[in-house]
Amino acid sequence: MxxxxxxxxxxxxxxxxxxxxxxxxxxxxxxxxxxxxxxxxxxxxxxxxxxxxxxxxxxxxxxxxxxxxxxxxxxxxxxxxxxxxxxxxxxxxxxxxxxxxxxxxxxxxxxxxxxxxxxxxxxxxxxxxxxxxxxxxxxxxxxxxxxxxxxxxxxxxxxxxxxxxxxxxxxxxxxxxxxxxxxxxxxxxxxxxxxRRVIAQWDRQLKQNPSLAFEAVRQDLFEVRSLGYLALRSLPALPADAEAAKAEKLRRSQALQQAWAQEASPELRRLLVPLIPRFFEGAEAMAILDQALASPLPELNLEAARTLQLVKPVGVARTGVLSHLGRVYESAGLLNTGAGYRAAMFTALVAVTEGNGTANADPALDKILSLALASETDPAVRSKVYSAIGSRGGPEFMSGLREHVANPKGERSLQDQLAAMQALTRLAVRQKDGADFIEVFRMHLASEIFDLRLQAVQSLTQLRLPQTGPLLAERLAVEQEGRLVREILVAIGALPNSSGLDFLLSYVPPREDREIRVAYQQAVARQLAADKEPAGMDPAKFMKAMPALAKNQVWDVAFALVAEISQLEIADEGQYAQIDRFYTLALAQWLLEGGLHNGGATRADEAAARLKERMAAEPAAADWPWLLARLENVRRRPAEALAAAQAAAPLLKERPGDLWPMVLESLALARDANLPQQGLALLQSAGQPQEPFLAAATDMKAALQGLLPPPPEEPKTPPETAPAPAPQPEPASTEGGQKDGGAEGAETPAPAKAAEQPGDKPVPADKPAEKPEEKPAEKPADPPTDQPTEPPVEQPTEQPSEQPVETPEEEPTAEPPASEPPAEDQG
Incomplete structure (x- = not known):
């Protein structure tokens, strides 16, 4: 039959x-x-x-x-x-x-x-x-x-x-x-x-006093009964008094029981279903819900299935769910139910079995899950079945799920494969037996289908086993999809006991992908976390990571990490000093990489001050003045940049690849700021440039020399004041001073500068160098120390009327040659 x-x-x-x-x-x-x-x-x-x-x-x-x-x-x-x-x-x-x-x-x-x-x-x-x-x-x-x-x-x-x-x-x-x-x-x-008037009146009254709902549900008008059922959801809490609470609870349950028995409208019955777990418990609630679940109306079935998981105690709800699922899959009931109803039942199944604390195999539950997996055809419901197996199924499902994931015959849909992978992952985590399933996930890491690769990474992430690190690192090196790269970084960052740190430090995130670099930073920070209190990064682990971060030149990541760890209290002074030193390095490099224009401008002064401190503490280290010169070049501060470059140049002779780009940047800044002498001094300190910097250095030198002021011309003696050669036959008169020819000597420009005496003013730095080789023979000898002489230049000033030849009007204002100090300063 x-x-x-x-x-x-x-x-x-x-x-x-x-x-x-x-x-x-x-x-x-x-x-x-x-x-x-x-x-x-x-x-x-x-x-x-x-x-x-x-x-x-x-x-x-x-x-x-x-x-x-x-x-x-x-x-x-x-x-x-x-x-x-x-x-x-x-x-x-x-x-x-x-x-x-x-x-x-x-x-x-x-x-x-x-x-x-x-x-x-x-x-x-x-x-x-x-x-x-x-x-x-x-x-x-x-x-x-x-x-x-x-x-x-x-x-x-x-x-x-x-x-x-x-x-x-x-x-x-x-x-x-x-x-x-x-x-x-x-x-x-x-x-x-x-x-309409009656309906509006009931609406107002129920909003003011929800307790009128018990009367509203007995009205003939459909809309009034509907308002009454909705008002039942807004009833106030039960009274504090135990006896009063018991009486009110009985009143409410009887009203709902009567409404359920008398209500003929399926639409209004749907409004009553969610009220059942609120007004009834245990067997009473299930008795009414069973009627709704057995109804020939799909809408009522679905509402009852969604409400079933709310029944208390949860054991009664679990029994009810298994009973109705058994009726669906063990008999012809599958033909009479909608996919939405079955999906809701599996959602309820997961909820009530988790609430029941079931962790081991459950024969009744596993039987239903096996029947459903074998006979269910709706894709959405099959996903629910897989989810239920993963969260509540027993260990006997592992081999079957492994086959569904591997899909050797290619008969499983992509949706089935993904759902099976999720179920197998959850089951493996529950059973603490994930190591046996690493290989089945590994085969999908290289799949051409993005969704399979993504799920494989997520599954390995949930397993959190150190053995997954090499697999993830291997995929990280070749993966091109940005989202998947971020997922892999999250997975490696979640590996226990910092077992993923070396894999992360061997990877260089792409500079142009900001999201990947943020994910990389978070993954490294998670691996650097301390294994015990206090929370935060472990300084020892961070010091291990510093060389790799510097080698990979991920300065934005390095600075974010060192800025975070520098907020902690580091007891070890040696660790503190090394981390503080790395902070200065990372900060400067980050600013030079672009951080100066991306929110880091306020840190530029801090970086400059720190670099100067490091220069003072490590005068033989070339990196600090080199970084300072580059930073000041970017900040367009010529004096500071040239001074730092001048300090760095002697220390960078063995690193021309670092030396000459810095020098050329500084020379360009000196040229733009019209500081040729400082630029030429830096060029001299840097030494002889080599290819490929020779041509640029030569051009820059010529540009700086072109900015120098021209050398001053020698002042010409006016014709009427030119001395006659006959009155000075002997050079001795020049050596002994001037007794009779003082005026003539005053009018005649000195051929050469007298030897400097103590107290002479030095030649200003911005004047061209002297050229003593022009008239060496005419340089007068030093006067004897025992023969006091008057300064020769003072006589024309004291006795201008005794001059035999009248001086031109411009003579008193004539300036001395640029190579000589003013006459009144000699002696």
């Missing part, structure tokens, strides 16, 4: 739903209408569905009236059409005289029609307002059938403008005199305005 039951269930399901009707001719040849029916009506966008429905209804006029009616009956019975169909029914009614009798016969002989045709006929009667008494009576007969209660109630409201909660209520009204009246009388007596 088992086969007979299966066939009966299948036939009943087909009668309940039936296939979607085909478009009548000639609509089935119209490509736009076919597309609107096949695709537009299935869109998730309401606006698209409205356009598609209107297009179909407009084109339906091309078909025969009988074909129109049959199609529209079944279509409106199967789907919720988002536009008004009343105009289409009235159009058919105008062209087919027998339409009303046709609809009446369908409703009268309900066993001869499928549910969609009956639903469509009920809606059509309401649209056409077929108020003949025979039609009213045949529609009212559906009120006591839950499958048709709501459409029958709406149709009767269209005919009578009255809302009937049950067939008894209708018969009371009908036999009370209504059947002797016309429809116009019904409409007038219904007083629609009064109905």
């Amino acid at each position: 088992a086969w007979f039951r299966v066939i009966a269930v299948v036939l009943w399901s087909l009668w309940m739903q039936g296939p979607r009707p085909n478009l009548p001719a000639p609509l089935d040849k119209n490509q736009e209408v076919v597309a609107a029916y096949a695709e537009g009506m299935r869109s998730t966008d309401l606006a698209v569905r409205k356009v598609a429905a209107q297009r179909i209804l407009n084109a339906l006029a091309e078909a025969q009236p009988e074909a129109q009616a049959e199609f529209l009956l079944r279509w409106e019975g199967l789907e919720e059409i988002p536009v008004a169909t009343a105009p289409a029914w009235r159009r058919i009614d105008s062209k087919w005289a027998d339409l009303r009798m046709y609809l009446h016969n369908i409703l009268k002989d309900r066993m001869a029609s499928s549910r969609p045709r009956l639903l469509g006929a009920l809606k059509a009667v309401g649209h056409l307002e077929m108020a003949a008494h025979a039609n009213v009576e045949v529609v009212a007969a559906f009120l006591d059938d839950q499958l048709y209660h709501d459409p029958a109630r709406r149709a009767l409201y269209s005919l009578t403008r009255r809302d009937f909660r049950s067939l008894d209520a209708f018969l009371q009204w009908w036999n009370g005199g209504a059947k002797d009246l016309r429809r116009i009388d019904w409409v007038l007596n219904a007083a629609e305005s009064e109905r």
Whole structure:
């Protein structure tokens, strides 16, 4: 008899739903209408569905009236059409005289029609307002059938403008005199305005006092009962007094029990289902939920499945879930349930089994999971089954899941593979047996499918085993997808006991990808974390990482890490000194890499001060003045840059690749700032440039020399003051001083500078060097120390009238040669 039951269930399901009707001719040849029916009506966008429905209804006029009616009956019975169909029914009614009798016969002989045709006929009667008494009576007969209660109630409201909660209520009204009246009388007596007023009044009262919900749920008006059920969710907490709380709890549970027993509307029953775990516990709650789960209405099934996990105690809920899943998968119940219902049941299963604390194998649970994995065909539900196996399944599922993940025959879908990998990962973590599954995940690390590679990385991350480090590092070296690179860095960063640090330090993140560098920094920081209190980075681990960070030149990462660890209190003075030294190095390099223009400008002064401190502490180290010179070059501070470059140049002779770029940058800054002498001094300190810097250095030297001021010209003696050669035959008169020819000596420029005496002023630095080789023979000898002599240049000033030859007016203002100090300063 088992086969007979299966066939009966299948036939009943087909009668309940039936296939979607085909478009009548000639609509089935119209490509736009076919597309609107096949695709537009299935869109998730309401606006698209409205356009598609209107297009179909407009084109339906091309078909025969009988074909129109049959199609529209079944279509409106199967789907919720988002536009008004009343105009289409009235159009058919105008062209087919027998339409009303046709609809009446369908409703009268309900066993001869499928549910969609009956639903469509009920809606059509309401649209056409077929108020003949025979039609009213045949529609009212559906009120006591839950499958048709709501459409029958709406149709009767269209005919009578009255809302009937049950067939008894209708018969009371009908036999009370209504059947002797016309429809116009019904409409007038219904007083629609009064109905709206009553609904609005109940709405206001329930918002002010939710306790009125117990009275509202007993009203005839559908909307009032709906407001009452919603108000039950807002009831205040139970009283503090134990006796009062017990009495109030009993009152609420009895009200809900009565409402559930009397409510005929499936829509309102759906509002009652979530209230069941709040008002009942244990077996009482499950007794009501069982009724909802066994309902032939999919909407009620789904709501009950979602509510099941809220039942307390959780053991009762677990028993109920297993019972209903067993009915689905151990019998023909699979044909009578929707995919949404089954998915909700597995969600509830995971919730209630976790709440029950089940950690070991559960035969009853594993049996249901095995049956579901073998027979379930819906992809979304299969994902739920895999998830349930991963979180609650026993160890016997491991071998099967391993095969699903490996997929040697290629028969598993990508969605199945991904779900199986997630389930196997969770099961392995629960069983603490992840090492045996590393290889099955490794094979997908090199998959061409991105999703498989991503899931493999995530699975290895969750295992958190040191053995996964080499696999992840190997993939990190070749992976091109940015998101996957970040996931791998997260996975390596999560490895225990800093086992991933060496892998991270051997990897250089791409400079242009900011997100990867941030992920790299976070992964390194996690690996540098201290193994015990206090929290934060371990200084010893950080010192191990410093050389690699410097070698890889990931200065933004290095500075972020050293800035973080420098906030900690480091007890070891040696560690503190080394970390502080690395802080200065990383800060300067980060600023030079671009940090100066990316939020680091405020740190430039700190970096310069630190570099000067390091120069003072390590005068033989070349890096500190080299970094300072480069930093000041970037900051466009010529004096500071040239001074630091001058200090760095002698120390960088063995590193021309570092020396000459710094020198050339500093020389360019000196040229732009018009500091040629300082630039030439730096060039002299740097020594002879080599290729490829020779040409640039030569050009820069020429540019700086071109900025030097021209050498001053020797002042010319005026013709009228030129001394006669005859009066000075002997040079001795020059050596002994001037007694008689003082005035002439004063007028004649000295041929050469006298030897410097103590107290002479030095030649200013910005004047050209002296050229003593021009007149060496004419240099006067030093006067004897025992023969006091008057300064020769003072005589013309004291006795200008005794001069034999009159000096020109410009002579007193003539400046001494640039190579000599002023005359009054000699001696």
